[in-house]
Amino acid sequence: MNVLVTGGAGYIGGTVATILMQAGHKVTVLDNLCHSKRHEVPAGATFVECDIADRERVEALLREEKFDGVLHFAALIEAGDSMRKPEVYFRNNTASTLSLLEAMLATGTKRLVFSSTAAVYGEPEAVPIPEDAKLLPTNPYGESKLLVEYILKWFHQLHGLRYAALRYFNVAGALPGRGEAHEPETHIIPLVLDAAMGRRASISIFGDDYPTPDGSCIRDYINVADLAAAHILALEALMDEEKPGSIICNLGNGSGFSVKQLIEAAEKVTGRAIPVEIKPRRAGDPARLVASSERAHEVLGWKPEVPGIADILASAWEWHQQRYPQ
Numbered sequence: 490m491n492v493l494v495t496g497g498a499g500y501i502g503g504t505v506a507t508i509l510m511q512a513g514h515k516v517t518v519l520d521n522l523c524h525s526k527r528h529e530v531p532a533g534a535t536f537v538e539c540d541i542a543d544r545e546r547v548e549a550l551l552r553e554e555k556f557d558g559v560l561h562f563a564a565l566i567e568a569g570d571s572m573r574k575p576e577v578y579f580r581n582n583t584a585s586t587l588s589l590l591e592a593m594l595a596t597g598t599k600r601l602v603f604s605s606t607a608a609v610y611g612e613p614e615a616v617p618i619p620e621d622a623k624l625l626p627t628n629p630y631g632e633s634k635l636l637v638e639y640i641l642k643w644f645h646q647l648h649g650l651r652y653a654a655l656r657y658f659n660v661a662g663a664l665p666g667r668g669e670a671h672e673p674e675t676h677i678i679p680l681v682l683d684a685a686m687g688r689r690a691s692i693s694i695f696g697d698d699y700p701t702p703d704g705s706c707i708r709d710y711i712n713v714a715d716l717a718a719a720h721i722l723a724l725e726a727l728m729d730e731e732k733p734g735s736i737i738c739n740l741g742n743g744s745g746f747s748v749k750q751l752i753e754a755a756e757k758v759t760g761r762a763i764p765v766e767i768k769p770r771r772a773g774d775p776a777r778l779v780a781s782s783e784r785a786h787e788v789l790g791w792k793p794e795v796p797g798i799a800d801i802l803a804s805a806w807e808w809h810q811q812r813y814p815q
Contacts, residue, residue, distance in 0.1 A: 490724065491515045493556045495541050495589065496563030497534065498525035500669045501604065501660055505560060505717040507531045507667060512721065517554060519547070520563065524672065531667075542585040544592055551596040558600035558724045559593065561586065567675055568608060568628045572772050575629035582633035587640060594648055600727040601641070602720050605656045607709070607739070607778050609635040616745065617709075617781035620656070620737050628773030642735070651734035653723035658709035658741035658780050660716055662801040668808030669713075678710075678802065681752055682809045685759040692763055694748050696770035701777065705748035709741035709779040712795035712804070716740055722789040736788055741780025742796040751798065758802045 492509055496502040497518030503525075506516045510533050518530050521540040530536045539546050541563050564582045565571070571578040586603075593601065608631030609624050626632040637654075644650040661678045663669065669679050677692075684692040697704040719740050726732050746754070756763050785791045795801060 490557040490728070491554060492724065493517050493519060493550070493554070493559045494534075495519045495559065495561045496604075497531070498522060498527070498529045499562060501713060501716065502560070502562035503529055503531050504664055504667060504713045505562070505720050506534050507664060508714065508717040509721060510534065517550075517556070519550070540585070541589045544588045547589060548592040548595055551592055551598050556598055558602065558727060559589070559598060560602045560604075560720055560724065561589065562604045564604065564634070566630065568630045568773050569675070569771050571628050571630035571633070578629045578633045579636070582630070583636045586637045590640065590644055590650070593650070594644070599649060599651055600724065601650060601652045602723045602727070603637060603641060603652060603654045605638060605654045606631060606634045607656055607658045607741070607780065609638065609656060610775075610778070612775040613777065616777050616779040617743055618739065618779065619781045620739055620784055627775060638737070645735045649734070651727045653727060653736035653738070655719060655723060656737070656739050657716060658711055658739070658778060660713050661710050662712040662714065662795065662804045663808035664714060666808070666811070668805060668812065670812065677748065677751065678755075678805050679809065681755045681763060682759070682806055684763045685755060685761040686809070686813060686815065688813060690764065691766045692752060693766050693768045695768050695774065697767050698770070699776040701747055703747050703749045706774055707745040707747045707777045707779065709743065709745055710751075710798055710801055711741050711793060712801050715793040715795055718794075719785060719789060719791045722791050726789060733788075738785040738788060739780040739782050740785055740791075741782050742793045743780060743782055744796060744798075745777060745779035746798050754798050755802055755806075758799055758806050
């Protein structure tokens, strides 16, 4: 397949692009490098530095290349930040995606795999969360992604767009030589590993009074390589005209781990003590987010190969040590 990967210089997009090329597919990465560097574009991919909101350039690229599909990762991703700057998230995540979709429509590009999020559910009524649960985001980040899902539904019905919206939970882990690195870093696993290394004084737990067994938030962690495999399966499904042209699936391992359990597991994996600081809850953080991924198994034939938190942490720790040799 000839595939366009937006946001392909980032952690998840870059990992998916890498695995696509390992499987023999042709990949073009489109990224504005606002949160990544040029050297993070996977080797072997064609690179176009561009914002997805640049309708003219994106449309020209789609006309020139005739992509079999678009894997769309380009987005701002911080729920807490979205509570401070909602307008930025709706412009970047929702409006810019609409611009991309209009360019696809104009060029007859008919397949899109969308990087959605568990944040569309907000505070769930029950866990594990099925895809037909109520969609009530508790932050603008989740709302900005949900609005895109609504747009995709109408583009499918009225324009024939074939799409998959993959709602994933907390992505973690690493491939050899490629792991999670954000500037600034806000995701919990690299922050925990920074604390294990002594690169930060402690790790903050935001709230220890949630209605969970140990009072800290519970999340579902999915290995990034498993996530990449699901995206490839989704695009292959969209290539098959006999299969449904509208796919919505959760991607998670179905097991929840609290922040405190995660830190304890990281201490065992790293063999190091990790200092902890308890802080107040952050606005917009649900107490529990755990996926039901049965539909992904049924529709895509997908299941996680690395479901254990220790194995996910081990791959992240190996890469972290390579990135910050001591």
